[in-house]
Amino acid sequence: MPNKSEVLLLSEEDVISTGLTMSQCMELVEEVLRARANGQTLSPPKVFLDMRLNSEHQCDADAMPAYVKYIDMCGLKWIGANWENRYKRGLPNVIGIVILNDPESFVPLAIMSANWLTAMRTGAATGLAVRELAGKGSKILSIIGTGYEAKFQLMAINEVVKLDEVRVFDIDRDAMESFLRDADQTFSVNIIPCKGVKEAVDGADLVVTVTSSRIPVLGEDFVPDTAKLICSIGTYNELGDKIVGWFDKIVVDTREQAKSEGALADWFARGLISNGDIYAELGEILVGRKKGRVSEDEKILCVLTGLGCEDVVVANRVYRIAKERGLGKTFRFF
Structure with a gap:
């Protein structure tokens, strides 16, 4: 140099x-x-x-x-x-x-x-996870949280899945309206604003939570009825305890960081899950060391907290x- x-x-x-x-x-x-x-x-x-x-x-x-x-x-x-x-x-x-x-x-x-x-690489990681873990024929996506990063999540998922419908919800109506205006100009898929989380996730094949919430936004009172993949993005505690009984396996981007950041950290701290509950890191699936989805009935939770x-x-x-x-x-x- x-x-x-x-x-x-x-x-x-x-x-x-x-x-x-x-x-x-x-x-x-x-x-x-x-x-x-x-x-x-x-x-x-x-x-x-x-x-x-x-x-x-x-x-x-x-x-x-x-x-x-x-x-x-x-x-x-x-x-x-x-x-x-x-x-x-x-x-x-x-x-x-x-x-x-x-x-x-x-x-x-x-x-x-x-x-x-950050928004681009975060979306990219979700896109890779959806490519490897989503069920065949997934057509309906639910996005909970429509802040800045939501558009990039949709951009990446749109690269790997042919979507028929996207349902979105945010407690901030201004954020949701801003997302809808931008998305209408960017994507050809049908995007439906919803009045609550349950309305957004009922009937969805894929669920992405991308919020800044410090309290659970999904899995506190109910679990998705049809989804086979939930992706929780970022450092916040977005998922309620009912999700613990929902998933068949957990995929993360980093085992070590998942214990202290993101949706799994609280579960680790309270002993609801342990190291053995983590099936694989996404990188292990990408190199073929572990399989991704192994059946269409499998329910997978993917938690991506981001890597330097x-x-x-x-x-x-x-x-x-x-x-x-x-x-x-x-x-x-x-």
């Missing part, structure tokens, strides 16, 4: 303008999950910082470092949330950045906005494209 420290700074607009497609993002995420299953990445569990514990700040954050050997790149995603940002400050509720570093000298190579990037290695590979591609196209601004670090 040259003995200089020129850092590329990429805004959210710069990152989006690289034009990375969901199909390309799914290829990147699949490659890195396969690599992780074969020991070619270092991607430790998130470090969680909750500033609400000893301050008046309503903000929490995750630090997600990773090294990916086959692209020889290391980096960190630093992402936090304050759910009052939008209406109090006119800012996104979630704000993230990725820092890419040269793994030999640790000189920073790029600092980029990571909101769109996913962010690093997508950020690396964004960085390369941006350099080729002259996007962003550069500055000397030293």
Whole structure:
């Protein structure tokens, strides 16, 4: 590497303008999950910082470092949330950045906005899970939570399943109306707004929960009647205890992190599930070490809490494209 420290700074607009497609993002995420299953990445569990514990700040954050050997790149995603940002400050509720570093000298190579990037790679992981775990002939999707990431979930699932109908629900009516306006311009599938969770999931083949709820939004009072796959996305406790008796097996993106983040963490803490209840990591299924769906009757719970290695590979591609196209601004670090 040259003995200089020129850092590329990429805004959210710069990152989006690289034009990375969901199909390309799914290829990147699949490659890195396969690599992780074969020991070619270092991607430790998130470090969680909750500033609400000893301050008046309503903000929490995750630090997600990773090294990916086959692209020889290391980096960190630093992402936090304050759910009052939008209406109090006119800012996104979630704000993230990725820092890419040269793994030999640790000189920073790029600092980029990571909101769109996170939504893309999160959707990509769900798309891969649906491809491997959904039942044949799945046609009806239910999405619970219609915030920023919901559109990307639908984008990815639409890559792998021919949907007839999408049912959506959010307690925030403005968020649902915004999603519907955007989706009507983006997708050709029939999208139906629902008045509650039960209405949204009854009759669905696939259910995706993508909320910021700290209390269960599904499985508290009832379980889906027809769904054969539930995907819970992110770091929050979205699932009620009735789901414990619903699933035949659990698939995660990372066993270790599932104990402390996301929908399974509370169940682990209360002894409702144990290590033996985790059937496989998604990467193990992608490399063929474990089978995905083995019967059409099987009910599968898939919990994806997100990995730093996913962010690093997508950020690396964004960085390369941006350099080729002259996007962003550069500055000397030293």
